[in-house]
Amino acid sequence: MQESLLQAVQGYMYPNEIELQWSILIVLYPFTTGLVAGAFILASLERVFNVQAVKPTYRLALLTALAFLLVAPLPLQLHLGHPERSLEMYLTPHTTSAMAMFGFIYLWYLMAVLLVEIWLDYRKEIVLLSRSTTGWIGKIYKVLTLGVDNISEGSLKVDDRVGRFITIIGIPSAFLLHGYVGFIFGSIKANPWWSTPVMPIVFLFSAIVSGIALVLLMYMATCFLKGIEIDMPCVDTIARYLLYAFLIDFSIELMDLIHRIYEADESFQSLDFMVHTRLYTSQILIQIVFGTIVPIGFLAFTQLVKLSEGARKGIYVLAGTLTLIGIFAMRWNVVIGGQLFSKSFLGYTTYKMAFATKEGLLPAIVLLLLPFVILWGLVKLLPPWHEEPAANA
């Protein structure tokens, strides 16, 4: 291992830089939290901004956000040298640390926003199901009612009002959740690849893009699996929002790129070399060309040309998939790319991913699939399409 680490170095790196600190697990962290924030913001479109067309995806988006949010801290936990000490972040947080705030923002978002919103939205069904279901599933519903079984007309009205209020709080919270993840990287002045004030904004908009793409794909997949007709106005609207969010995201990233190229500060030659060599495939090809320009092109095409339903569905699936791959590549290029060059600007290394180790590819794949398993369970427990026929009408 020692030899291969040393061989990967080209030029000069400070000796302690030779071992990479943050692995693919840390790539998963901004990727999953981004999906959470994006899915939630899509859900809130219906609730707060009254975009009725996306209503069929409202509950699915919330459950998707929850499934990914539950998994979001796991890669971090697995990555820690001492996972058993992670609770110290809550008990003795260091107030100047951006990372210390993660626990609180995470808990706030999970407990005060997402769970409450889902609970309020599903409360009536949970109470009814707790009455009609027997066995241990019935017990689960009983627990989920939290002992509140008043589903009178007046009570549900209050639920709706509170739910709307929670969503309004939820939007800045979702912004905070992911903007803050960007700040974790953007505030590291030692690393010029990360250190930029637009990092939180870039993270935020790429989060919205990835979340919308995910919900679009999830909705089409669930319709396919359940044999339900896809609500075309709904997916058309989502695809349009995806395009808008993508255009904003790409513009901000381009602005950052142009600024860096034009300013060409002391780190530029080093970073430029890296982008043209070690990061060429993941940054130029996967992230920018196939993960951004191609899906934007596809989505813009559906806006300009009148296409058949089948063609639009195909394009949405393709664009959505490419988008998710592109955003994953973006997270990869930030996290891994930021560690491939020396802070002396005199050398480079490569990231060699292990497979079946604690921070290898295998746990990463498991952690990426886990939200879908959780989502499957959530959907079984709290079917999101319960009200769909009414919503479609």
Place this chain on the structure above:
Amino acid sequence: MTIGRREFLIGAGKLLIVTAPAAAYLEAMAAGTEIEPAYKMADHYWGMIVDIEKCIGCGNCVRADKAENGVPMEPFYFRTWVERYHIEGGWSEHPEVDSPNGGYDGFPEKYAVGDAGKSFFVPKLCNQCAHSPCTQVCPVGATFETPDGAVLVDKTYCLGCRYCVQACPYGCRYIHPQTNTVDKCNLCYHRITKGLTTACCEACPTGARQLVDLKNPKDPVHEYLRTHKIQVLKPQMATGAKVYYNGLDGSVR
């Protein structure tokens, strides 16, 4: 029985009242520091002088440090290391730098005397920054600046999240493979609080490294800083670095 929101909130409030003192108790238990009895932190403020012109690249400091502080022997774990700079024509934005095994074994001859370039050695170590970016980012405060000017790590408290490693502009931190916690130069805190100098300073045959106490009016550092052209590494980072270099070339980063 029908339980309304009001009852639910009252119940939740009671639960919070019961659990909060338990959390506070745990926090109090987690605290607790070791204090050297005869040593007064308030009387000292530590730093180091590194004289580039005196360093011969023998690697004594690296060896002494690894032995004193149990630094792993692999060539990518160092609390202190020595770099060799070589600059063709005397000035370049792209100096040639090497540090084989961190300078632990000294430096094999590479550049001929009298060639068109200049060569010199740069010992590196934690700069014990007064505004250290590494302590700023630690999520639990396991790494901290002491009142006497050292930046220390509490390895019984460090999570091993590696954020501080990313935040250090100088590459001074690494994760110790045995403890899975961060490690870095602590200025031999166990020695300097007993009136000794650091292991690296003690082992340096030319006096290129000198521990200094900026609060001691009799320390020769004051005279030294007045009479030499002093520079710190990466001053643009504004970290308040307290390792002062004499004769540092502008190409060093």
